[in-house]
Amino acid sequence: MTELKIDGLVKRYGDAEVLHGLDLDVEGNEFIVFVGPSGCGKSTFLRSIAGLEDISGGTIAIDGTPINGLEPDQRGVAMVFQNYALYPHMTVAENMGFALKMAGVSKPDIATKVNAAAEILKLEPYLGRRPADLSGGQRQRVAIGRAIVRAPKVFLFDEPLSNLDADLRAHMRLEIIKLHRQQGAISIYVTHDQVEAMTMADRIVVMRDGYIEQVGSPLELYNNPVNRFVAGFLGTPKMNFLPARVTGLRDATATFEILGTSIAVEIVDGEALSVAEGAEIEIGIRADGWDVVAEGEGMAGQVVHAEQLGRETVTFVMLEGDTQVTMIQTGQHQLKDGEAIWLKPAAARLHGFDGNGLSLPIARQHATDA
Amino acid sequence: MSATTSTTMFPKTRKLAWLMHLFLIGYSLLILLPLTWVVMGALKTNREMFTDPIALPKDPNWGTFITAWDDGVRDYFFNSVIVSGFSVALIVVISAMAAYALTRLNFPFRRGLYLIIILCFAIPMHAVLVPIYVLLSDFGLLNTHAGLILPYAAFGLPFSIILMYSFFYEFPTELEEAAKLDGCGPWRRLWHVVLPLSKPILVSVAIFNLVSIWNEFLLATIVMTSPEVQTLPLGLVRFRDQYATNWPGMLAAITIGSLPLLAAFVAFQKYFIRSMAGMGK
Numbered sequence: 001m002t003e004l005k006i007d008g009l010v011k012r013y014g015d016a017e018v019l020h021g022l023d024l025d026v027e028g029n030e031f032i033v034f035v036g037p038s039g040c041g042k043s044t045f046l047r048s049i050a051g052l053e054d055i056s057g058g059t060i061a062i063d064g065t066p067i068n069g070l071e072p073d074q075r076g077v078a079m080v081f082q083n084y085a086l087y088p089h090m091t092v093a094e095n096m097g098f099a100l101k102m103a104g105v106s107k108p109d110i111a112t113k114v115n116a117a118a119e120i121l122k123l124e125p126y127l128g129r130r131p132a133d134l135s136g137g138q139r140q141r142v143a144i145g146r147a148i149v150r151a152p153k154v155f156l157f158d159e160p161l162s163n164l165d166a167d168l169r170a171h172m173r174l175e176i177i178k179l180h181r182q183q184g185a186i187s188i189y190v191t192h193d194q195v196e197a198m199t200m201a202d203r204i205v206v207m208r209d210g211y212i213e214q215v216g217s218p219l220e221l222y223n224n225p226v227n228r229f230v231a232g233f234l235g236t237p238k239m240n241f242l243p244a245r246v247t248g249l250r251d252a253t254a255t256f257e258i259l260g261t262s263i264a265v266e267i268v269d270g271e272a273l274s275v276a277e278g279a280e281i282e283i284g285i286r287a288d289g290w291d292v293v294a295e296g297e298g299m300a301g302q303v304v305h306a307e308q309l310g311r312e313t314v315t316f317v318m319l320e321g322d323t324q325v326t327m328i329q330t331g332q333h334q335l336k337d338g339e340a341i342w343l344k345p346a347a348a349r350l351h352g353f354d355g356n357g358l359s360l361p362i363a364r365q366h367a368t369d370a
Numbered sequence: 371m372s373a374t375t376s377t378t379m380f381p382k383t384r385k386l387a388w389l390m391h392l393f394l395i396g397y398s399l400l401i402l403l404p405l406t407w408v409v410m411g412a413l414k415t416n417r418e419m420f421t422d423p424i425a426l427p428k429d430p431n432w433g434t435f436i437t438a439w440d441d442g443v444r445d446y447f448f449n450s451v452i453v454s455g456f457s458v459a460l461i462v463v464i465s466a467m468a469a470y471a472l473t474r475l476n477f478p479f480r481r482g483l484y485l486i487i488i489l490c491f492a493i494p495m496h497a498v499l500v501p502i503y504v505l506l507s508d509f510g511l512l513n514t515h516a517g518l519i520l521p522y523a524a525f526g527l528p529f530s531i532i533l534m535y536s537f538f539y540e541f542p543t544e545l546e547e548a549a550k551l552d553g554c555g556p557w558r559r560l561w562h563v564v565l566p567l568s569k570p571i572l573v574s575v576a577i578f579n580l581v582s583i584w585n586e587f588l589l590a591t592i593v594m595t596s597p598e599v600q601t602l603p604l605g606l607v608r609f610r611d612q613y614a615t616n617w618p619g620m621l622a623a624i625t626i627g628s629l630p631l632l633a634a635f636v637a638f639q640k641y642f643i644r645s646m647a648g649m650g651k
Contacts, residue, residue, distance in 0.1 A: 052547050073553035085544035089566045098562075099552035146548075 001028050002153045002186050003063055004049075010057030011044055011210075018044055019210045021058065026188070026203075031180050034190045035197040035233070036207035043158060045207070046190045050079050050156050062153055073099065078147035079156040083163065084139045086131040086146075093118075093127040096145045117145045120182070137168050144176070148183065155180070157189040161196065173200055194234050198222070206230050223366050228282065228357035237287045237314065239351070240325040244283040246275055254362075256352065258283050258345065259299050259319055265347050271361035275354050284351030287314070287328040290343045298344030301325075306335040317341055405628070412622035419617045431618070438609075438622040445598065446605030447626065452515050453601055454583045457522035461530050461579050462572055464523070469534030470560055473541075484535065491528035495521075495589060503592055517593045518601070522586065526579040533578075537571040538564070573641035577634055584631055602627045 004026040011019035019041050026032055034042040047053040049060055051072035060068045067075040078099075086095050096117060097110040105113075118124045121141045131139055140160060147155055157176070161169045177200055180187045191197055197204045198218045206213045206221065206229075214226045218234075225231035231239050247262065248255035254273055255264045267273060275281055291298070304316040304324065313333040318324050327343065335341070352360035411419060413430040439447075471477075472484050495502075502521055503512075511517035541564060549559045565572070587603040594600045597608065609623050635642065 050551060052550065071553075071555075072551045077551070079548070079551050081544050081548060083542070083544055085542070085548040087545065087548070087563060087567075098549075102553035102558065102562075146552075 003027050003061075004154055004186055004188075005061045005064075006049070006058070007061075008058035009045070009048060009055055009060065011041075011048055011053060012056040017056075017210065019048070019055075022212055024205065024212070024215070026186050029180070029184045029186060030202045031177065031187045031189065031200060032203050032205060033197040033201035034188065034205045034207060035192065035194055036213075037233075038192055039209075040207040041210040042190045042192075042205075042207045046079075046156050046158055046188060049075075049154070049188065050077055051075050052079075073102070076153040077156055078150045078152035078154075079158065080140075080143045080147050080160045082159040084131070084143045086139060086142055088131055091128050091130055092123060092134070092142050092145075095131065095142055096149050099146070099150050113149050113151075114145075117148045120148065120179070121145045136164050137172065140164065140172060141175075144179065148179070153185055155183070155185055155187040157187065159191055160189075162191075162193070169196075176200070195236060198234060204234075206233060219366075223364065224359070225351070226359055228284065228353040228359075231284050231351055231353070231359070235286060237326040237328065240285045240287065241353075242283045242285065242319075242323060242325070244281050244352070246273070246277050246279045246281060249273060249277050256281070256283060256350075259321065259323070261299050261344060263345060263347050263350065265350055265352070266363040268361040268363050273360055274358070275360070280355065281360065282353045282357075283345065284353060285325070285345045286349060286351075287326045288330075289346050289349035290325075290327045291346050292327075292329070293342045293344045295340075295342055298342045301341050301343055303335045303337055303339045303341055305337055306333070308332060315341075317343060319343070408621050408628075409625050412618050412625050414618055416616060416618055434618045434622040435626065438619050439626065441619070442597075442605065442609070443602075443623045443626055446600055446602045449515070449599055449605075450584060450602040450627075451630075453518045453522070454580055456515070456519045457526065457583050458576050458579050460519065460523040461526040462576050465527055465530035465534050465575060466565065466568070466572065467560075468527075469531050469538050470564065472531070472535055473538040474546075474556070487528050487531050491532060495525050499589065499592065502589070506593060512593055513596050513599050515599065518590060521589060521593075522579075522583050526583065530575045530579065533575055534568075534571060537568060541567070570641040570644045573638045577638060577642055580634060581631055 004024075006022060006024040009019055009022040010017065022045060024032075034045060036042050044053060048055050048068075051067075051070065055068055058068075059066050062076055067077075087098065090098065093111075093114050096114045100110045100113060114127070115124070118127055121144060123138070123141055123145055126134060126138060126142075131142065134142065140163075143160070160176075161172050164172060173196060176187075176189075189196075189200060201218055203215060204218055204221055205215050208229055214221055214230045216224075221230055222234050225234065228241070232241065242258050244256045244258040246254060247257045248264075252267050252269070253264055254267055255262055257263075299319050301317040301319045304318050306316075307314040310332065312331065313329045313335070315327045315329070315333070315335055316324055317327060325343075348363075348365040350362055350364070352362050354360060407424075410427055411423070412434055413427040413432070415431060418425075418428065468487075472480060506512055506517045506521070511520070545563055545567075546559050549563045554562060585603060586601075590601050590604050594604060600608070606620070606623055606627060609620050
């Protein structure tokens, strides 16, 4: 069982610090996804583990041995690049066997390993071809094959699917997950696509500006984001944010006023709100966290547009004060553009954030425990 | 609407294409006619040459080539091959390594060094002919192959390094990073990944330098004074004096002298055009 331990990793370019003391422990055969907006440091973090960037502080250890001083090929990691990075002058078989050739492995052994990997990836018919004669999906499979052949302890993926079209991307997501289960190694996968993160990860690492914001399983992060950033980053459509005010605080109940509508929420047992009565806060409502109510009961709004997707209806509603929100309803709802509608946030689905954007401990019910 | 656009556009484009073809045909004739005249002249007898210089040879006399070859062209030819071959090899090897180091390694004064190399490109050989002569003389290199090879290599390097620099600068770094993960140090990366993918630029650097070195006259005149080490351009002059009355012989020598460059260009045309079209890519 492999263990990857990262302690206080710091990366500086000159005076500019881009990674600020990151800690992360990964065990067994977890699939970890680094996600965040561009420039958040996720690729630099991955490249530091690969050895393509020298780190300025901290340690990276695999199975208790620090690897941050070792050459990339000595670390027991293999990487799949965004643009495949296949050698154009070598055949598929030569590409896949190149690392073994450099390591001095005998030709028959290389052939055995390359053939085994080609069989897993269904690349046997293409072994004699050059990368230029392959489709994007096939090239990506060769790039993955090149990593598999080295039998690494840690697989590193740097946005490997971003050059593929949507259909192929969905297909390759599943392929990569299946391969990961087969290989039984740690996989670290970098993406800016939160759908990839949600669908593939055992644990997601959300990053921003060189800091880790939160680490957890996709649903942990979706249901209990630690701050406004994580809440807004994960989930499609994005969470709706509305300004609100704390109007009452009594025992385990708090009352918020949101655009003139009063809502009572329960506070998590043993926790206390970090804000006082009268404080300005922000409320987060997922697109599926709205109830459509009778005229005059909730917030008045107007339908901007309703997208009929058959299985669900996505409606954009303009509330008072020029605030546009998104609502998802299961099933088919006939809503006309410009039609008046009254909405109320479901109290048990509400998120709240204090002035610093940190989550307020509001008790919530999720789809599974409803 | 697209139909009207194409009818109005078409004659304009066609006119331009006509003009360009006309220019290219004229230019080709300018080069090819004298060349044909040289080859045809070599196949004539001396008398034919004077009585009917424009006509085709009545009875092609291939023996002229053998006579010219045996009469000294052979020695000049091999001197040229040695001097050009070694100079070009030195230039290709050194400029590739220098450009790679300049684009990939981090060392002090790297930019300054590159600027100095660009500056060297601006210095014409004529300006430093005398110091070069003195240097070669002090080192005892006059009338030796090395006496031409070293200055040729030195003067070929700046432009070659600049060409290679721009090529390596845009070389995909991901490929080299993949090679790092595959266990390649800088030398292996250069040898297994970068150089095999740099064939077009290597070939065009080689041909560029080959053309100018093969034809170089000025430095060769002052460095190579004894006939046994002289290169083809000097040999042809000597031939002119020696064969003042034997035109076919001289034309045969010129033909033999032009063949290697033609052959090199035909053999590597693909790379040459590709790298020229991409301005050194």
